[in-house]
Amino acid sequence: MINKFVASAEAALADVADGATIMIHGFGNAGMPAALIDALIAQGAKDLTIVNNNAGNADAGLAALIGARRVRKILCSFPRQADSWHFDRLYRAGELELELVPQGTLAERIRAAGAGIGAFFTPTAYGTRLAEGKETRRIGERDYVLEYPIHADYALIKADRADRWGNLTYRKSARNFGPIMAMAAKCTVVQVRETVELGAIDPEVVVTPGIFVHRVVRVAASMKKAA
Amino acid sequence: MKKLDRKQMAARVARDIPEGAYVNLGIGLPTLVADFLPKGREIILHSENGILGVGPKPAPGEEDEDLINAGKEPVTLLTGGSYFHHADSFGMIRGRHLDFAILGAFQVSVAGDLANWHTGAPDAIPAVGGAMDLAVGAKNVLVMMEHLTKNGESKIVERCTYPLTGARCVDRIYTDLAVIDVKADGLHVVETVDGLSFEELQRLTGVPLKRLATAA
Numbered sequence: 001m002i003n004k005f006v007a008s009a010e011a012a013l014a015d016v017a018d019g020a021t022i023m024i025h026g027f028g029n030a031g032m033p034a035a036l037i038d039a040l041i042a043q044g045a046k047d048l049t050i051v052n053n054n055a056g057n058a059d060a061g062l063a064a065l066i067g068a069r070r071v072r073k074i075l076c077s078f079p080r081q082a083d084s085w086h087f088d089r090l091y092r093a094g095e096l097e098l099e100l101v102p103q104g105t106l107a108e109r110i111r112a113a114g115a116g117i118g119a120f121f122t123p124t125a126y127g128t129r130l131a132e133g134k135e136t137r138r139i140g141e142r143d144y145v146l147e148y149p150i151h152a153d154y155a156l157i158k159a160d161r162a163d164r165w166g167n168l169t170y171r172k173s174a175r176n177f178g179p180i181m182a183m184a185a186k187c188t189v190v191q192v193r194e195t196v197e198l199g200a201i202d203p204e205v206v207v208t209p210g211i212f213v214h215r216v217v218r219v220a221a222s223m224k225k226a227a
Numbered sequence: 228m229k230k231l232d233r234k235q236m237a238a239r240v241a242r243d244i245p246e247g248a249y250v251n252l253g254i255g256l257p258t259l260v261a262d263f264l265p266k267g268r269e270i271i272l273h274s275e276n277g278i279l280g281v282g283p284k285p286a287p288g289e290e291d292e293d294l295i296n297a298g299k300e301p302v303t304l305l306t307g308g309s310y311f312h313h314a315d316s317f318g319m320i321r322g323r324h325l326d327f328a329i330l331g332a333f334q335v336s337v338a339g340d341l342a343n344w345h346t347g348a349p350d351a352i353p354a355v356g357g358a359m360d361l362a363v364g365a366k367n368v369l370v371m372m373e374h375l376t377k378n379g380e381s382k383i384v385e386r387c388t389y390p391l392t393g394a395r396c397v398d399r400i401y402t403d404l405a406v407i408d409v410k411a412d413g414l415h416v417v418e419t420v421d422g423l424s425f426e427e428l429q430r431l432t433g434v435p436l437k438r439l440a441t442a443a
Contacts, residue, residue, distance in 0.1 A: 027276040027313075028299040029292060053313075080354040091352060100353050103275060104317030104360035111314040123363040124321060127394035129345075130355065172310055173276050174293040179312040207312075 004166040004216045005195060009039035012189045012215040016040065016154060019072075021049040023110065023155040023181040024062055028054060031174035033158040033191045035219040037061045040070075040156070047072045051110070051150055053103065053177065055079035055087035063087070071096060075150060077103035102130060105147055107180060113149035114183025114212070122147055155185035159208070162192040163199070166213030167206045175207065182212040191219045228422040231403040238263040240329060240371055240401050244270055248326040249319075251275070251361055253343075254298045256371050257329040271305075273325055275357040277316045280308025297357065320357065320364040328365035330358065332372045332397075334387045337434050339397040339409040341370065342389035355392075362393030374402035374431065381433045383407070383414070404428060407436070415439050 006012040013036065016022070022040070026032030041064060048071050055074050056063030065071060067086035079087050079098060090096040101109065102124050112120055121144035125131040135146040157178045159168040168190060170178055182188045195218045231239065237259035244250060244260075246268045252258050261283075264270050272281040275297040282303035285291070290301035304310075319325060332343040341362050344355045362368060372382055383400065399417075400407045405428055406417040415437045419428050429436050 028295060030276070030295050030299075031293070078354040078356040080352040088352060092350075098353075100355060102355050102359040103313075103357040104321055104364075107313035107317050122321065125359045126363070128359060128391045130359065170310075172291065172293040172304070173274070173278050173295055175310050175312050176276050177313050180314045 003164045004162075004210070004213060005164055006215045006217050009035045009191065009217050009219070010042065012036070012217050013039050013043050013154075016043055016045040018045050019047045019049075020045060020153040021051065021151070023051040023150075023152040023177070023185055025155065025157040025176065025178045025181050026052065026062075027173070027176040028057060029061070030172075031158050031170070031176050031178060032061050033156045034061045035191050035217070036156040036158075036189060037065055041065055041068055046070045049073045049075070051075045051106075051152060051181075053077055053106065054081065055084050055098075057081060058083045059086070066090060066096070069095070073097040073099065075099045075101055075106065077101055077106050100130065106150075107177070109147055109150040110177065110184045111180045113151045114180060117149060119146055119148045121145065150184065152181070152185040153187065155181040155188045157182055157188060157190045159190050159192050161194045161196055161201060162190060162213070162216045163196050163201055163210070164216075165198060166190070166210030166216055167201050168192070168208040168210075168213060169201060169205060170207055179208050182208045187214045188212055189215045189217070191217050194218065228404075228427070229420055231420060233259060234263070236371055236401060236403055239406070240369060241265065244268070244327060246270070249273055249279070249324065250327045250329065251320065251325055251365065253328070253330040253358070253361070254356075255331045257331055258298065260329055260371075273316075273319060274302070275316055275320070277311050277313060278302070278304065278308065279311075280305040282308070317357070317360050320360045323364060323366055325361075325365045327367045327369055328361040329369045329371060330361060332370045332382065333389045334382050334384050335370050335372075335397050335400055335409070336384055336387050337409075337414055339395045340387050341368070341392045341397050342387040343392045345390040347389050358392050362396040367398045368393075368396050370397050370400045372400070372402055374404040381431060383432050383434055385434050404431070408439075413437055
């Protein structure tokens with residue numbers, strides 16, 4: 001019997017090795033898998049390469065992982081924020097490598113990894129410093145930049161509901177990078193608000209099919225917004 | 228001469244957005260355009276993080292942390308709106324499905340080059356977000372910015388001195404002084420604010436401007 005439910009976030013991340021590449025879902029705090037990140041911090045793996053749209057906000061989640069000096073390199077589109085002080089400090093100190101990627105290119109490189117695409121040409125960033133040193137090609141009337149996929153060892157995702165086969169639904173704009181990161185990692189670990197019986201999720205509304213999911217942990221919703 | 232304030236600039240841009248348009252509003256000044264879209268026109272706002280049909284700010288206490296816009300502010304969803312993942316969202320942008328992207332800018336060149344993501348300062352932490360995708364992807368790229376820097380220099384320039392966001396991508400510039408179309412043969416002044424002559428605008432702008440037959 002297939003059962004992807006795992007008892008705890010700690011158990012789900014026990015095998016993460018130093019130097020792993022980890023995709024972390026979320027756009028700002030929407031979709032950020034806070035319980036999985038906390039478990040990763042407790043687990044202790046270091047020299048990590050992190051893929052996320054941002055570089056952490058305030059002191060929790062990804063920002064805490066960065067603040068704990070466990071990250072060697074970040075691939076993201078928008079690190080600088082009013083409350084990205086952990087990233088700012090380590091980046092300015094030269095202790096954190098940054099690969100800045102335009103947001104759509106970041107998404108497509110993740111998608112390409114999951115879809116088995118070897119590389120692709122995109123018009124984004126042509127003629128800018130983010131395309132310097134990259135192969136370009138004129139196709140028809142437009143100029144394009146060659147971009148390569150981003151593969152990961154793990155993807156940490158926050159979804160809304162899951163069944164034991166790993167079929168997932170998301171909630172509102174917290175879907176963001178979840179479906180493509182789930183495809184791009186060797187091991188996709190998901191925290192969900194609710195686990196349900198097989199068949200309880202209408203097949204027409206499954207967003208991420210279970211084939212892309214390896215481990216599922218239920219995390220009780222926080223008490224916020226009780227009113 | 229009466230310079231437009233930020234709200235008047237937003238209202239001026241909003242007037243040009245037609246019924247049925249799919250529009251992405253950049254962070255900052257362009258976000259204000261949402262408040263001035265003419266009532267009675269159905270205009271669908273896109274947010275890069277995966278929303279079509281972005282609605283107004285929620286009432287206090289009604290915020291939902293899973294429903295935010297690209298500026299990470301709480302929003303609502305209009306009836307008929309939808310959610311989708313990031314690759315689809317940028318497919319909409321890059322695939323030329325959006326009718327308008329309205330973006331802020333540091334500089335725009337006479338050729339329509341856009342600089343809006345980086346001041347070029349060596350110690351600045353770079354951040355680009357979706358700006359480069361919007362610049363190459365939207366069917367019409369509209370720029371909203373003040374005409375002059377705080378030092379009185381024109382932000383419309385012969386060549387951008389700040390790092391480019393996109394080359395030859397801007398279609399129209401809305402400033403607090405004028406509306407200017409970027410065309411293959413140069414910059415065409417569509418209108419100027421009350422009390423500002425074409426000659427005075429030309430003097431302030433520095434780079435060559437052309438007078439549209441209908442311009443004041």
